[in-house]
Structures are given as structure tokens and as C-alpha cells.
Amino acid sequence: MKTKYFSILTACLFATFFLHAQHVNMTKGGMREPFMTKKGGRMIYHLYVTDTVVNYTGKKARGIAINGTIPAPQLNFTEGDTAEIHVHNLMHMETSIHWHGLILPNEMDGVPYLTTPPVKGNSTFVYQFPIVQNGTYWYHSHSMLQEQSGLYGAFIIHKKSADPKQKEHTVVLSDWSNENPNQIERSLHNATDWYGIRKGATQDYLHAIREGRVKTKLTNEWKRMLAMDVSDVYYDLFTVNGKAQERVRDLKAGDKIRLRVINGSSSTYFWLRFAGGKIAVVASDGKDVNPVKVDRLMVGVSETYDLVVTIPADGSYEFNATSEDRTRSSSLWLGEGKQNPAGPMPRLKYFAGMEMMNGMMNMDGTMDDMGMNMSLQQMDMNMVMYPEIADSNQTIRTLNYSMLRAPEKTTLPKGPLREMKFELTGNMNRYVWTVNHKTISESDKILIKRGENIRMIITNNSMMRHPMHLHGHFFRVLNGQGANAPLKTVLDIMPMETDTIEFHASEARGDWYFHCHILYHMMSGMGRIFSYVNNDSVATTSYKSNMRKVYQDDRRFYASAQIGLESNGSDGEIAFSNTRWILQTEWRLGLNDRKGYESETHIGRYLDRNQWAVAYLGFDWRYRKHREVEKNLFGQANTKDQRGVVCVGLQYTLPMLVRADARVDMNGRLRFQLGREDLTLTKRLRLNFYANTDREYMAGLRYVLTKYVSLSTHYETDMGWGGGLTITY
Ligand SMILES: [Cu+2]
Numbered sequence: 012m013k014t015k016y017f018s019i020l021t022a023c024l025f026a027t028f029f030l031h032a033q034h035v036n037m038t039k040g041g042m043r044e045p046f047m048t049k050k051g052g053r054m055i056y057h058l059y060v061t062d063t064v065v066n067y068t069g070k071k072a073r074g075i076a077i078n079g080t081i082p083a084p085q086l087n088f089t090e091g092d093t094a095e096i097h098v099h100n101l102m103h104m105e106t107s108i109h110w111h112g113l114i115l116p117n118e119m120d121g122v123p124y125l126t127t128p129p130v131k132g133n134s135t136f137v138y139q140f141p142i143v144q145n146g147t148y149w150y151h152s153h154s155m156l157q158e159q160s161g162l163y164g165a166f167i168i169h170k171k172s173a174d175p176k177q178k179e180h181t182v183v184l185s186d187w188s189n190e191n192p193n194q195i196e197r198s199l200h201n202a203t204d205w206y207g208i209r210k211g212a213t214q215d216y217l218h219a220i221r222e223g224r225v226k227t228k229l230t231n232e233w234k235r236m237l238a239m240d241v242s243d244v245y246y247d248l249f250t251v252n253g254k255a256q257e258r259v260r261d262l263k264a265g266d267k268i269r270l271r272v273i274n275g276s277s278s279t280y281f282w283l284r285f286a287g288g289k290i291a292v293v294a295s296d297g298k299d300v301n302p303v304k305v306d307r308l309m310v311g312v313s314e315t316y317d318l319v320v321t322i323p324a325d326g327s328y329e330f331n332a333t334s335e336d337r338t339r340s341s342s343l344w345l346g347e348g349k350q351n352p353a354g355p356m357p358r359l360k361y362f363a364g365m366e367m368m369n370g371m372m373n374m375d376g377t378m379d380d381m382g383m384n385m386s387l388q389q390m391d392m393n394m395v396m397y398p399e400i401a402d403s404n405q406t407i408r409t410l411n412y413s414m415l416r417a418p419e420k421t422t423l424p425k426g427p428l429r430e431m432k433f434e435l436t437g438n439m440n441r442y443v444w445t446v447n448h449k450t451i452s453e454s455d456k457i458l459i460k461r462g463e464n465i466r467m468i469i470t471n472n473s474m475m476r477h478p479m480h481l482h483g484h485f486f487r488v489l490n491g492q493g494a495n496a497p498l499k500t501v502l503d504i505m506p507m508e509t510d511t512i513e514f515h516a517s518e519a520r521g522d523w524y525f526h527c528h529i530l531y532h533m534m535s536g537m538g539r540i541f542s543y544v545n546n547d548s549v550a551t552t553s554y555k556s557n558m559r560k561v562y563q564d565d566r567r568f569y570a571s572a573q574i575g576l577e578s579n580g581s582d583g584e585i586a587f588s589n590t591r592w593i594l595q596t597e598w599r600l601g602l603n604d605r606k607g608y609e610s611e612t613h614i615g616r617y618l619d620r621n622q623w624a625v626a627y628l629g630f631d632w633r634y635r636k637h638r639e640v641e642k643n644l645f646g647q648a649n650t651k652d653q654r655g656v657v658c659v660g661l662q663y664t665l666p667m668l669v670r671a672d673a674r675v676d677m678n679g680r681l682r683f684q685l686g687r688e689d690l691t692l693t694k695r696l697r698l699n700f701y702a703n704t705d706r707e708y709m710a711g712l713r714y715v716l717t718k719y720v721s722l723s724t725h726y727e728t729d730m731g732w733g734g735g736l737t738i739t740y
Contacts (some may be wrong), residue, residue: 044097046078054088055095060162062102068247072189074161075102081253082183082275083150083164090145090171096138098130105129105154108138110166111313112148112297112500115140117521120482122153124560125522125540129154145170146297147271147315149183156192158530163275179269180259182343184310184332186276187248195244199442199531201571203739205718206245207238208694210338214238214361215691224362230369233666235623237440238691239365239474241393242336243531244278249334249341262322262346270318270330274310277530280335280476281310283318286353287328287345291319292410296499298485301416308410309335311478311503313528322346329353357398364396368474371507376621378472380507387412387490388505413490415497421487422494423464423515430466431457435504437473438622443535443590444527448620450536450590452562458544459516466513471504477527477537478503484523486514501528520545536565536590565590572740575723579733591617593625601730607635615662623664631656631676644704647680699725713737
């Protein structure tokens with residue numbers, strides 16, 4: 012018997028060793044270093060970044076993991092430690108890690124090319140910095156869209172005097188899509204309403220008729236707005252620590268637990284609610300605040316909140332995080348026993364929101380707050396869309412920034428005060444997001460001097476909220492709490508709000524990013540760079556090429572295409588566009604007895620702030636078999652079967668989103684055209700039409716089957732009737 016036990020034990024030991032060895036040998040470099048070692052006050056972490064395949068919703072998708080997990084493992088520190096973090100990039104593409112909310116030397120800030128070299132594929136970079144603060148922070152990739160693929164994790168710094176008996180749990184929230192993030196980004200720029208279809212938020216005409224909101228819908232389109240929503244992307248899943256549901260069991264009646272909530276999502280705001288009673292907010296963005304009790308709060312993208320909740324009685328109580336668009340939620344269950352759910356949040360009343368937006372939107376695309384002087388999330392304009400408030404007498408105490416009060420004075424050290432104004436601007440239809448109407452690459456760095464106090468007055472003149480994040484500095488939010496204004500590194504600012512923040516330029520040197528933390532807004536150029544004047548990096552030879560890399564993000568071109576394959580031939584267009592330019596080619600290839608080809612290729616430049624006007628230079632080529640003389644409405648004749656002409660033109664978006672196009676070619680022929688694309692008749696049915704002075708017209712219907720495929724039918728003067736498929740890319 013003893014021998015048998017012994018051999019089983021040996022087998023187990025061997026298996027353990029073998030499996031362990033398998034695990035560590037997964038990497039090309041052979042043995043992996045242990046995840047964490049402590050040498051005196053030095054905390055040494057080894058992070059291995061790899062490509063991975065995940066399956067969250069029954070569908071395989073690519074992700075990026077650190078040490079095999081999404082989210083990346085939690086890093087723990089105590090104030091006063093030194094961090095030594097080895098980032099081993101085992102992927103082919105480069106990466107970077109930004110330590111969000113930390114005060115550290117500029118070269119450790121992890122913005123690739125701007126502050127820190129990128130961690131190239133199959134190489135290691137060691138980040139080293141002293142830990143000079145405490146609280147709830149996080150880390151994430153600052154390269155491309157890697158954050159959306161899973162590169163984020165918690166960075167927790169305990170106080171030296173922390174009470175070891177205080178129960179706590181880290182809650183990393185995120186959003187997951189099975190779609191490739193690059194495709195998400197491209198879809199946003201092409202303004203497809205596929206995500207609206209997935210969410211049931213298309214706000215189509217049929218829906219408007221059913222709800223008696225036709226006038227609201229018409230006014231909305233008259234003011235040239237697309238369907239309104241509180242968020243842009245459709246997600247397959249929202250996660251708490253990488254799962255849809257998580258449990259903390261060892262809690263009983265009366266226990267208090269500190270939840271360190273980190274919104275590590277790429278573009279999702281979450282409502283936080285607790286089924287067991289009030290939530291005490293005790294810290295924000297890592298800094299303590301005097302406890303405030305609320306029924307619920309919204310955590311902005313990249314914000315952190317420390318919350319204390321009490322288990323009211325025996326049982327399991329839901330701490331629920333619902334996305335702002337209320338499509339899905341994820342939950343943390345606290346305690347064991349009978350489940351007490353927080354309940355679902357009712358669907359948003361989109362037309363009520365649309366009516367409110369209509370009232371505030373001026374015809375020139377600016378917004379009018381009607382003298383309300385909104386600030387600090389105190390008046391949530393989206394309230395009209397919340398049935399739980401609009402349709403009931405319930406009072407729900409919701410956190411806003413004016414309630415946050417620092418326990419100690421936070422007044423800035425003495426120094427010269429400089430005031431700057433920023434307007435958050437954007438174009439929803441083209442997904443261009445800017446500050447003062449300019450992207451990062453289009454604007455100069457903002458020079459600051461050490462010792463200065465910088466006051467920023469920020470107005471959100473766009474239709475979406477933006478979580479503005481400052482690297483390497485805490486700012487005070489001037490919120491009516493006087494000397495005890497709270498310190499934060501992220502300011503969520505709602506449409507039409509004006510907020511004032513201020514910070515002390517306490518660093519010695521370097522470039523510090525200030526940007527919107529919605530990943531797709533940042534990548535489209537919504538930010539600025541604060542640069543200390545004695546910036547020695549400017550002197551380096553690689554400086555210019557590095558800055559070109561930084562600016563590349565918002566200069567990129569996105570491809571789009573709509574290709575009709577119908578019984579009467581093929582027509583369609585392919586375009587490449589970026590913030591200001593568009594390169595576009597259209598064609599019509601008829602198959603009927605009047606068959607002919609036509610193609611027009613343009614290069615256009617968006618002219619105005621709202622991007623309603625495009626001037627273009629183009630080349631047209633056409634061939635037609637029939638020989639009758641064609642006259643346009645201006646009486647100008649065209650007798651050629653075959654022609655190639657150069658033209659110049661101007662496109663302008665009129666009310667009702669009708670596109671007007673006026674052009675003249677090198678032979679002096681004029682053409683004027685009016686058209687409308689993708690009028691949303693029902694959730695999936697779209698109407699398209701145009702007519703021009705060459706006596707050409709088109710009308711067609713498209714029924715959306717999937718993101719890329721629609722059934723379609725249309726009539727066109729030359730091509731006649733046809734039916735088939737339209738591919739939308
Ligand atoms: Cu934004």
C-alpha cells in the first residue's frame with residue numbers, strides 16, 4: 012500500500028512539475044521569471060504580453076493577454092515602494108504600457124514615441140519608478156487599439172497604514188466585442204448604423220410613426236443629425252474582472268467591503284448600483300474623498316472609484332454595472348445564499364432624447380445650452396430618456412462631481428496662473444473628434460513652465476460626453492468645495508457643460524498627454540500635448556520621426572465601399588478618407604441594351620468645421636453605345652459616345668441630410684445634383700435617391716441583412732430596374 016501511495020505521489024509531483032514546466036516554456040525565451048518578487052522595498056514584476064484566442068460568447072476571437080489572462084494581472088504595491096516592471100513583448104507587433112494616474116518620470120509614462128520608446132515585438136522593456144502615492148489605479152496599452160483587445164489591468168497601491176482587516180475587492184470593468192477593433196473603428200468613421208440595428212436604436216421613421224414622433228424625427232434630420240445614442244459601439248459582453256458574473260462569497264450580514272472599481276473599458280460608461288442599499292463613495296481616481304452616500308453613480312471611461320458597501324443581511328447581493336446604453340450588464344455578487352438582484356435598467360427613451368437634442372442644436376451645428384450654465388454632471392440632460400426618473404416620482408440620489416470633497420486642502424502652491432480655454436468639438440457623422448476644432452496632429456504642443464499653475468476652462472460643444480485624462484498630474488476640479496476641491500486625473504464632461512480644472516506644473520520636463528479616454532475618440536485626434544519648455548527631447552535627432560509616429564494616429568485613412576451587384580449591372584463606390592480628405596471613385600456598369608460604363612473619381616477636401624462642404628477635383632470617364640444627342644436641363648449638348656473630362660465641384664449637405672453637388676467640367680458643362688443616402692424607413696430598410704440636371708435619376712431600396720450584406724433593388728435612368736445584393740464595407 013505504501014509503495015502505491017508513494018508512486019501516486021511521485022506521479023502527481025512529476026505531473027505538477029511537468030505542467031508547470033509546460034506553462035513556463037510556452038515562451039520562446041525559455042523559462043519565465045516568476046510573476047512577482049520582492050527585494051526590500053523593490054517590487055519586481057514580470058509581465059509577458061502574448062496574442063491569445065478567447066471565447067466569451069461562443070465565438071472565437073483574438074485578444075491580447077498578459078501572463079495568459081484578460082484583464083492583465085493585478086499589480087500590488089505599498090506607498091514608498093519602488094516599481095520595477097519587466098514588460099516582455101512576445102508578440103510580433105509593438106506595444107507599450109501606460110501607468111494610468113501615476114505620478115512618475117516622463118520617460119516612464121509609456122506613451123510610445125512621445126515619452127517612451129515602444130516595446131518592439133519580441134523584446135523587453137523595464138519600467139522603473141518610485142511609488143509616491145496610494146490608491147486605485149490601472150495600466151493599459153497606449154499603442155493602437157490594443158486596450159480594446161484586453162491589454163489592461165489593475166494597479167493597486169496600499170497605504171502604509173492600511174487596515175489589514177478591511178475587506179476589499181478589485182472590480183475591473185470592461186467592454187468586449189468579437190469584432191476586430193480595427194473594423195469597429197472603421198465602421199465608426201463610415202457612420203454605418205449597424206451598431207444601432209444591433210442595439211435596437213435606429214430611431215427609424217416607422218418607429219417614429221408608432222410613437223407619434225414623426226415631427227421630432229423630421230426636425231432631427233432637418234438639423235442634419237443622425238440617430239442619437241449615448242454610446243457608439245455595440246458590444247457582445249461587458250465584464251467584471253474578465254467575466255460576465257463574479258462572486259465574493261465570504262461575506263456575511265453587517266460586513267463592509269471596499270470595492271476598487273476601475274473602468275478599463277475602451278468606450279463604455281457604466282451605471283453602478285447595489286441591491287443591498289446605499290453606496291458610499293470614498294475615493295475617485297485614487298484620491299480619497301469625504302464619504303458620500305448615493306443610490307447610484309456613473310463611472311466614466313478610465314475613471315476609478317473606491318466604494319464601500321455593507322451586506323445588509325444574510326444572502327447574496329448584486330453589485331451591478333450596466334452600460335450607459337443599457338444593452339447589457341455584468342454583475343458582482345456579494346455574500347452567499349439567496350440572490351438579491353439589482354434589477355434591470357429600463358430601456359432608454361430615444362425619441363425623448365432626440366427631442367431634447369433638437370431643442371439645443373442650432374442650424375449651424377453649434378449647441379445652445381439655453382442659459383442653463385451646466386457643469387459638473389449636476390444636470391444630466393439624458394434624464395429625459397430615463398424611464399425610472401421620467402415616468403415615476405422616485406428620487407434617486409446620483410453622484411455628481413459637486414459632491415466630491417477632498418479631506419484635506421488641495422490649493423495649488425504659489426505660482427503664476429495661466430488660464431486656457433478648450434472647446435471639445437466633433438463631427439458625429441464622420442467620427443472626427445477634436446479640441447478647438449483641431450486634431451492632435453493639426454495643433455501645436457502647449458508649452459508650459461515648471462512652477463506655473465494652469466487653469467483650464469473646458470466646454471463640451473459636441474453631442475457626446477468625453478472623459479478627459481491628463482497624464483502625470485492631478486488636477487483640482489473647481490466644484491464649489493473651495494480649498495477642498497477634489498483631485499482627479501479624469502474629468503468626465505457631458506454635452507454643453509463647462510468645467511474648470513487647474514493643476515500645478517510640478518514636473519521637470521517632458522511631454523504630457525491630455526486626451527479623451529474614449530479609445531476611438533483619442534485615435535481620431537481628440538487631445539493636446541502639454542510640453543515643458545526646457546524639453547531636452549526636442550534636441551534628439553529622432554524627435555521629428557517620433558512625432559510623425561505620434562501624429563500618424565489621427566492622420567490615417569479609412570476605406571469604405573458600397574458595391575451593388577444587381578440584375579441590371581453593377582454600381583457602387585469605394586472611398587478612402589481621413590479627417591480632412593476624401594478620395595472616392597464611383598461607377599455604373601449597365602448590362603441592358605443601352606449598356607455603357609461611367610466612372611467618376613474625385614479627390615475632395617472638407618472645408619468647414621461641421622464638414623458639410625467638400626470641394627473636389629475629379630475625372631469622369633464614360634462610354635455609351637447609343638448615339639442620340641443628349642441635352643441637359645441647361646440646354647448644353649453632349650454628343651460624344653465616349654468622353655473623359657476633368658471637373659471641379661462642390662458638395663454640400665443640406666437640411667434633411669440631402670446632399671447637393673454642383674460641378675463644372677473643362678468643356679463648360681454644368682451639372683447639379685440632389686440626393687439622399689440611407690433614409691431609415693424601418694429598422695433595416697433604407698431609401699436612396701438622386702436626380703440631376705443631366706436628366707439622370709435613381710431611386711432604390713436596401714434591406715440590411717448583415718453588417719456587410721443587404722438585399723437591394725433600384726431604378727437608374729441608364730441601367731433601368733434591377734435587383735440583387737449590395738455589399739457594404
Ligand atoms: Cu471623447
